[in-house]
Amino acid sequence: MAAAVAATIAGMTNLATPYRTHTCGALRGIDAGAEVRLAGWVHRRRDHGQLIFLDLRDRHGITQVVVDATESPDAHAAATRCRNEFVVTVAGLVERRRPGGENAKLPTGEIEVRARELTVLSEAKTPPFYINEPDLPVDESVRLQYRYLDIRREPMLRRLLLRSRLVEEIRLAHHANGFVEIETPILIKSTPEGARDFIVPSRMQPGTVYALPQSPQQLKQLLMVAGVDRYFQIARCFRDEDLRGDRQPEFTQLDLEMSFVTEETVTAFVEAMAISVSRAVTPERPLQQVPFPRFTYDEALERFGSDKPDLRFGMQLADLGPLLTDAVGEPASGFRVFDETLAAGGRVKGIAVPGLAEASRARVDELTESARRYGARGLVTLAVTASEVHGPSLKFLGAERAEALARRCGAEVGDLVLIVADRPSVVTDVLGRLRVDLGAKLGLADPAVLAYCWVDRFPMYEWDAERNGWHATHNPFSGVVPEDEALLVTASGDPERPSPDDPAGSARAMQYDLALNGWELGGGSVRIHQRALLERSFALQGHTRASMRQKFGGMLDAFEYGAPPHGGIAIGIDRWAALLADQATIREVMAFPKTSSGSDLMLDAPSAPDPGQYAELGLRYVGFPDPA
């Protein structure tokens, strides 16, 4: 036992236990002649009467066991009783398979174990779905109800192993760069900001609640004030909002923060880390571009219609305005939709969709319908064929102008140009969504490629028409680009009387997002480390002195005791793992995810508490007031 532990510590993994000398993936031709013991699940049984083959499986592999009735009648009797997923231990001799009997599909296919003894350790009911046919589809709710069986299946196991490797490589990269791994509490203070908090009632202080962290944001900044200098954590985070394929109520972030840094210091480390991690975890997947391309927020929206662009395919948005105006910039296309839009301060932009020139009327109608759903009034199409450019609006635009428009979009013969004319934000949003939809539908993106990019220079604040005020675009602690610091004011001069035209609306943040293949992987910023400036920014976000005190008092106090300049980032581990594993949802890389209504189908959570649990907390469930 001590020897086994010592070997493990020395880095020579020893998986031997009293139940096995080897794993089911370990034995090779050179082991022939060895007496071994294996333990695992019966993957499949092939019963030939007096001779039974058992494929024995553990997470390391599959080994064929032969049980011969004449050699070992007791083992044969036990093997006859075995069914799929029984847990057994087998002792016997490793033998080379007879010539021609090797199985090239198994790493252990050169050998088999002739059972001398076979013991059933655990019987198993027939599983609700196939463990040994990993490629057959199974309804996800059944998989979730029996997740422990789903994880026995090879694809799920493989993805969890990939995730484990991902976190392992992340830790290695951080420790190699002087980061300290520190755990922050899960029971913290509610800061009703942004997402809804999960709350936990306090028993010792009746009537009060803890909140589960949406992120360790304030705590990691306090660690910088504490002088930790470089911190990271694989942190569980919680947000009580509706679920999506890429959103769960609890999720995991790589959270990091660094002191005495600029934006460049943080992004340089994160980029180097992401590259080394990607290459280590998925060496077979090429990185599209290194160093990662960088776009400003404005540029990303202008060219891709998204602040998390998928760079694996083109179809960039082209500004058609210059082709639709005369020498003095007046709208003059002859097409009223375009001219009126431009005259009203709107924009006209287009994308060229590869190969859709011959699309059916129904297909084009479908695109128009999508565009309407995304908020456009309509969609102008131009089909580029070998001989001409044609479309319903051609009679207004004229052939020459239509050709120029198509060329500006980068259209080639066979492409279909989609044009949206509307308010600038609508044009960007609609074309950005169509680009993503069509990229997926037409299979334009190479699924093997990892296309990382940075997007920076986000606006500090967004106007919230409902609350009639500004709120932080990403992070309420983000710093402002130095040359924009003077913009952190309202037009009225009174932060309590904001308006959508305030200078603050054009202030840019020292904020950077990391995108991968069209997903937002994470975001971070260089923070405000001066109390006065932070208070100014909070005031613009609608906080009074009192509410600042109440929500961020601890942090504001801390900033009076010497806060270093600092910045960091948070990266979604679930999303990163899903993208590296080429999965469409993060559920596929989580051991025990929840359904879209927030249920755990295996544990049957959430559930009503015991009456005593409420009583101890002084709580009673009263339900919602009757709407009638």
Add this chain to the structure above:
RNA sequence: GGACCCGUGGUGUAGCGGCCCAACAUGCCUGCCUGUCACGCAGGAGAUCGCCGGUUCGAAUCCGGUCGGGUCCGCCA
């Protein structure tokens, strides 16, 4: 909060007003088989078609509601 899609033996599907007390594959059970590896062969069991209500002479099939799962919008600093 809203829109849409799905729900048929254990699993995956077919059937979409009568030909269906539901078909196919696989799994399961029983028997036979000493070289298989998705073993094979023979036989068998297994579903009131998610649930409730309605339309109809007749409903797995059409309609309404409901529950569960999924996708999207809102939401997610």
